[in-house]
Amino acid sequence: MTYWIGKCIEAQRSSTKLMSAFQHIESTRSRIDDSGIIQKHAYEELQNSLVKSRLYPHDDFERVLKEHQKNNDSLPSLEEFEELYRKMKGIVQLEEEVAERTLALKKTRQKMNKKNQQLVESRHKYEDRLRQQQQALQQAREEIERLNGQLQVERRSKQELEENLDQKRQQKLSIDLFIQAQRAECKVCLVEEVQVLFLPCRHLVTCEKCANRLGQCPLCRENIQDTIRVFWA
Incomplete structure (x- = not known):
């Protein structure tokens, strides 16, 4: 004790x-x-x-x-x-609190990893869409450049056609003027203006002086039956 x-x-x-x-x-x-x-x-x-x-x-x-x-x-x-x-x-x-906190932390990490994975997947999808859009934009730019090139070619072709047309018009006008001048000139004396229309052939080829000396049309050799005096406006 x-x-x-x-x-x-x-x-x-x-x-x-x-x-x-x-x-x-x-x-x-x-x-x-x-x-x-x-x-x-x-x-x-x-x-x-x-x-x-x-x-x-x-x-x-x-x-x-x-x-x-x-x-x-x-x-x-x-x-x-x-x-x-x-x-x-x-x-x-x-220990239980540590275990609970560890488990909660593990769950939080799993959620964060899942969220990060989702973010990575979303980023990859966004990058893929962005890459596709950039490719489409590049193709659109190339198409625009191609169309601009075709437009420039067409404009040059149009300009050349217009220039050729102007040249042809001028040539035609010159030819028409030359023809008109030739038509208005007596085909016999080549000096006086055409003044007489032969009948019945209706050719207008000589002046009045030369017509009085002719019995046949100098173009078609048809006998002249009558004449009409023509006055130019």
């Missing part, structure tokens, strides 16, 4: 600790031999006190005993068990 009296005195005379110490003394009285040395705690008795009384779950009980026996050869007292249980419970809660 000397051992436990000394332990009670070291408990700083706290009523709660003293009561707990005396209760522990009474609960362990059967495990003290005649020399006053505490024997090893009976596992069944400790289990009945802590587990079967539904104070602690069996898994927690086994975990606390395993942790206590790492540094001790005997079973823990109730105080030691409660203190170690609180410490381990805090560690377990902390």
